[in-house]
Amino acid sequence: MEAIRRLLIAVLASLAFVAPHTTANGLPAEVRLAAIEGVPSAKAARQILEIAYQRLGVGVSVMEVPTKRALLLADNGGLDGDLYRVDAVASNYPNLVRVEFPLLQGKLLAVVRETENHDLPHSPKNQPLRVSVLRGAIIAEDKARELGMEPILADDYDQVRSLLELGRVDVAFVSDVEGISPLTNEHWHRLKPIRKPVTTFTFYHYLNQRHAVLADHLAKVLEQLEREGIKAEVLESFRRDQHSKS
Structure with a gap:
């Protein structure tokens, strides 16, 4: 009898531990997401996702880590997902599930010193152009190599x-995501982007495959936020804040 009593206590204790970690509809009570360090648009993406998760009754915590570590943590299950990625990057991580509604739209801009230029400058002495890119900005690094440039x-x-x-x-190379860009800062006023973007891209939110059901729910909520204008309000607030600090 004592052995049975102990077994029952252990089972009840385990149920008490598991219960708070799921919502009434079976979704996780909280998710932990990875985010790339030092990217301006990440804060906007985080706020949009927090609103979406709140509608589902799911809490969110975010850990800022280097970009490749973020992907690894989301892919191997150390964290529940990655804040946002483009397909070309996330496709290399088989355990990530895409939330099937676009989170943010962006473009990669080439910035030069000479304001009259409308195209990329010519390579000096047939050497590859040197381009400064943000460490971990995989889109920029890959595009630089694709164009035969030397990424610094x-x-x-x-x-x-x-x-x-x-x-x-x-x-x-500088990213502009929904009008959120370092180029609005006064320190960049002597530098100008060339007219045509280097490339455009779409960011999606990704979750570890164990949260495939949650991903389906999130896609519907993100569509609602866009339809209701809430997403646009969040982005406009970030753009105003960015200009006020410029």
């Missing part, structure tokens, strides 16, 4: 800018 990695956008201003690179 920078730890933050201030360093990206400094490398261009000091002439250590020929061009800088």
Whole structure:
């Protein structure tokens, strides 16, 4: 009888431990997401997702980590998902499930010192153009190599800018995500993007495959937030805040 009593206590204790970790509809009570360090648009993405998760009764915590570590943590289940990625990057991680509604739209801009230029500068002495890119910005790194450029990695956008201003690179790659970009900062006023974006991209939210059901729910909620104008309000608030700090 004592053995049975202990077994019952152990079972009840395990149920008490599991219960708070799921909602009434079977969704997790909280998810832990990875986010890339030092990216301006990540804060906007985080707020949009927090609103979406709140509608589902799911809490969110975010850990800022280097980009490749973020993907690994989401893929191997160390965390529940990755804040946002493009398909070309996430497709290399088989355990990630895409939330099938676009989170953010963006474009990659080439920034130069000469304001009259409308195209990429010519390579000096038939050497590859040197381009400063934010470390971990995989889209920018891949595009630079695709165009035959030499990517020079920078730890933050201030360093990206400094490398261009000091002439250590020929061009800088800067992301503009829904109008959220370091180019609005007054420190960039002497530098101008060329007219045509280097490329455009779509960010999606990704979850570990164990949350496939949650991904389906989130896609519907994100569509609702866009239809109701809530997503646009969040983005406009970030754009205003960005301009007020410029």
